[in-house]
Amino acid sequence: MKQRLPWLFFTIIFLVAHSSGWTQNIDRILIPQMQLYESDIQSTYREYQKIYYEKKSSLAELRAFEDVISIYVSQILEVYETLSLSGFGQMETPRDIAARALVYRSLIYLEKAPLNPEYYEKACYDYYAALSMFDNSEKIPAIFKRLPDPILVGANEFTRLIDVIDHKGSDLYAFGKVELDLRNFKITTNLDIDDMEFIRIECPPDKKKYTYYFAEERIKDTFKKVLANEARSSTFLALPEGSYFLKAKTKQKSARYIYLSAIYVRANQQHKYVIEPLVDWFITYENPDTRKPTFAKTESDGSASVKGNGNHSKSTGKNSKDKSMEKLISLTQSVNSGLDKVDSNLIFNLKDPWIRNRFASAAAEIILKHIETVDYYNCWSRWMLSWIIAKEITLKFSPETIVPTELINLVHIVLNEI
Amino acid sequence: MKRVEKRIFIILILFLLAIMTSGSQAQRMNFDNCWKSQQYITLLDTMLRVMTKPIEDTYKQHDFIQTFGCAYEEDDIEQNSIRAVSRAIIQSIRNRKLSLRDDLDTILSTRPPRPDNLAREYSIYVNIPGESEPKAARYEIKILDLETVPTVESEKAVWTRIVTRYAYKEDFNIAPIAETTASEFVMVMEESQLILKALEKKKFSRIKKMLLVDNMSLVYPKSIDELQFGDSMNLFDEIDSEKIYKGIFLGKGIFTCETPTDDIVICKFGEERLFRMRIDTNSFRRTKTNYADLNYQAPESILECIFLKFSHEKPKSLPELGVIK
Numbered sequence: 244m245k246q247r248l249p250w251l252f253f254t255i256i257f258l259v260a261h262s263s264g265w266t267q268n269i270d271r272i273l274i275p276q277m278q279l280y281e282s283d284i285q286s287t288y289r290e291y292q293k294i295y296y297e298k299k300s301s302l303a304e305l306r307a308f309e310d311v312i313s314i315y316v317s318q319i320l321e322v323y324e325t326l327s328l329s330g331f332g333q334m335e336t337p338r339d340i341a342a343r344a345l346v347y348r349s350l351i352y353l354e355k356a357p358l359n360p361e362y363y364e365k366a367c368y369d370y371y372a373a374l375s376m377f378d379n380s381e382k383i384p385a386i387f388k389r390l391p392d393p394i395l396v397g398a399n400e401f402t403r404l405i406d407v408i409d410h411k412g413s414d415l416y417a418f419g420k421v422e423l424d425l426r427n428f429k430i431t432t433n434l435d436i437d438d439m440e441f442i443r444i445e446c447p448p449d450k451k452k453y454t455y456y457f458a459e460e461r462i463k464d465t466f467k468k469v470l471a472n473e474a475r476s477s478t479f480l481a482l483p484e485g486s487y488f489l490k491a492k493t494k495q496k497s498a499r500y501i502y503l504s505a506i507y508v509r510a511n512q513q514h515k516y517v518i519e520p521l522v523d524w525f526i527t528y529e530n531p532d533t534r535k536p537t538f539a540k541t542e543s544d545g546s547a548s549v550k551g552n553g554n555h556s557k558s559t560g561k562n563s564k565d566k567s568m569e570k571l572i573s574l575t576q577s578v579n580s581g582l583d584k585v586d587s588n589l590i591f592n593l594k595d596p597w598i599r600n601r602f603a604s605a606a607a608e609i610i611l612k613h614i615e616t617v618d619y620y621n622c623w624s625r626w627m628l629s630w631i632i633a634k635e636i637t638l639k640f641s642p643e644t645i646v647p648t649e650l651i652n653l654v655h656i657v658l659n660e661i
Numbered sequence: 662m663k664r665v666e667k668r669i670f671i672i673l674i675l676f677l678l679a680i681m682t683s684g685s686q687a688q689r690m691n692f693d694n695c696w697k698s699q700q701y702i703t704l705l706d707t708m709l710r711v712m713t714k715p716i717e718d719t720y721k722q723h724d725f726i727q728t729f730g731c732a733y734e735e736d737d738i739e740q741n742s743i744r745a746v747s748r749a750i751i752q753s754i755r756n757r758k759l760s761l762r763d764d765l766d767t768i769l770s771t772r773p774p775r776p777d778n779l780a781r782e783y784s785i786y787v788n789i790p791g792e793s794e795p796k797a798a799r800y801e802i803k804i805l806d807l808e809t810v811p812t813v814e815s816e817k818a819v820w821t822r823i824v825t826r827y828a829y830k831e832d833f834n835i836a837p838i839a840e841t842t843a844s845e846f847v848m849v850m851e852e853s854q855l856i857l858k859a860l861e862k863k864k865f866s867r868i869k870k871m872l873l874v875d876n877m878s879l880v881y882p883k884s885i886d887e888l889q890f891g892d893s894m895n896l897f898d899e900i901d902s903e904k905i906y907k908g909i910f911l912g913k914g915i916f917t918c919e920t921p922t923d924d925i926v927i928c929k930f931g932e933e934r935l936f937r938m939r940i941d942t943n944s945f946r947r948t949k950t951n952y953a954d955l956n957y958q959a960p961e962s963i964l965e966c967i968f969l970k971f972s973h974e975k976p977k978s979l980p981e982l983g984v985i986k
Binding site (some may be wrong): 429431432444445485486499500502503505506507508509514516517519520521522524526527528529530531532533534535615617620621 | 736737885897899900902913914915929930931932934935939940941942943961962964965968969972973975977978979
């Protein structure tokens with residue numbers, strides 16, 4: 244009953260707001276409430292660091308702080324859900340607050356993780372949940388945006404969460420996100436869900452300390468859902484880099500059948516997996532979403548697509564130089580047109596046309612370098628790649644400054660165009 | 662005493678034999694030849710045998726034509742029966758160069774044909790092509806045979822034999838002359854069986870030739886959800902994206918492709934990354950449409966067998982690529 248109280252409270256607020264015709268004013272009540280909780284989370288995070296590093300408090304005390312933060316986070320998420328369900332149009336601010344709240348909790352878990360490795364995994368689930376709020380949106384994710392109030396981490400002050408993650412969250416990059424989409428199962432499908440076991444078979448030595456405790460239960464729950472209603476069901480997992488498979492503990496089958504359910508995870512990447520029934524078991528396979536950049540495709544299309552095995556256009560050195568130049572020119576044009584779409588004054592001092600042109604060609608050069616490496620296909624998302632490229636451009640142009648958010652936005656626009 | 666011991670020994674042997682033979686389908690899997698089973702023959706062999714059955718004179722005299730259908734895709738006899746009858750009816754409609762006016766799937770699922778019930782006759786409306794407008798005509802369907810037959814493809818496979826005719830003689834008189842193709846689906850099954858057998862021997866160039874992979878593309882599937890058996894795709898090297906390799910989709914997320922080491926592998930989507938390759942989702946092509954037209958899907962049991970046959974040869978983890986931090 245205690246757990247349901249906040250939910251009831253918000254439902255009542257929502258109903259009252261609706262019935263009194265206050266729908267347009269709902270943001271005036273709930274968004275300040277979310278902001279208040281967020282500021283509480285921020286100060287609790289600061290306190291948590293203090294007691295963790297300075298006072299060397301007991302685990303029970305740390306646990307109490309985690310609980311407090313969890314309550315704030317769940318309050319924020321409930322308000323966010325209420326606003327989403329109410330059809331409230333301007334979701335950008337509440338979504339940013341909700342995402343930030345999850346990242347804060349993830350950072351707290353990361354603080355404690357050296358004492359309890361399970362917390363790395365916990366931190367990942369929150370971090371991924373925050374990022375997934377921006378999955379179908381073209382808006383810049385909250386972690387790249389300026390925080391309402393700067394945050395103190397140790398002796399450093401940060402104005403964006405991505406900078407905090409870069410500073411403290413390298414462990415998050417040891418994991419990969421696996422989205423599972425279960426489909427085409429029927430209620431008659433004969434699978435003993437409780438008898439399933441999720442096993443890691445391969446893992447790089449430096450990733451062995453990371454756990455995957457929560458994955459099995461999440462997979463089983465999703466299976467139960469899909470078998471109960473025959474619809475599609477999905478979930479996501481935070482798994483340390485490695486190879487995994489789902490095994491039936493008692494199934495009388497050839498040992499090879501486990502290959503059907505193999506899942507391969509690379510660190511700091513997103514993998515979209517589909518699970519479908521196959522004979523009397525199931526198969527897991529990735530839903531590929533890689534596309535070669537358009538300009539790279541047009542030149543290799545004719546020769547490569549027909550000839551087959553390992554063929555590629557055998558261009559002379561001069562030709563390939565020309566092609567590379569063409570790509571660079573096309574990218575420079577994209578950067579220039581992108582600069583018109585963003586607030587270029589917030590990037591660097593680009594008022595002088597000569598400096599602007601120099602910036603455009605230097606940025607294009609760095610973008611091209613990344614597109615032609617494996618990074619382009621292996622990066623977490625376009626936003627993450629934009630962040631990495633923007634960091635490199637900043638290092639070249641103005642190494643002393645922090646990476647401008649508008650620059651990340653600009654790179655994202657260019658990457659979307661190719 | 663010796664006699665008792667002998668009896669116990671025989672019972673023990675029998676018990677062990679029973680355990681060995683009573684496994685799941687996967688246990689019975691024959692990795693030497695996925696199409697060979699100790700218990701069952703293939704559905705294709707069954708169909709080739711039953712399709713020699715001539716149409717009865719009574720029906721022939723009354724302008725009926727005979728067609729056949731089969732299905733193995735579903736794990737349910739009723740659903741397979743519906744598919745088999747539907748395939749036989751569509752074959753009859755193709756033979757007579759007609760088009761359907763009614764929703765055949767709805768008609769069949771409302772009163773499903775099953776091997777053990779009495780739904781044996783249906784009546785639907787079809788369009789007879791005319792010079793200006795098509796003419797509506799009533800079409801009679803009689804199911805003569807509908808049998809469940811355990812085969813290599815599925816233990817719940819179903820085959821059917823039907824006869825069909827126009828309800829009214831005047832429609833018969835104006836309609837185009839009917840062809841006598843018994844089942845195009847069986848012909849497609851025959852071809853795909855050859856392809857899958859060639860795949861078991863990793864004869865990739867033969868498969869490419871049979872599927873006309875190098876011909877002009879007729880359809881461009883946009884995602885893996887739109888892929889059908891025999892569709893082709895390009896894979897490229899993760900490090901050097903100019904290097905292109907061919908892949909052919911088989912079904913249920915399974916495909917075959919060339920690799921940088923000149924090997925032929927049978928993978929599920931995602932496993933191409935074990936060989937440092939990526940699928941270019943812009944490169945999906947269909948050069949042969951008959952598999953999609955007849956809604957052919959490779960048998961799951963065969964796909965599973967071929968996939969598992971070579972699975973142990975693959976690396977167990979993704980290669981190091983200098984992943985960005």
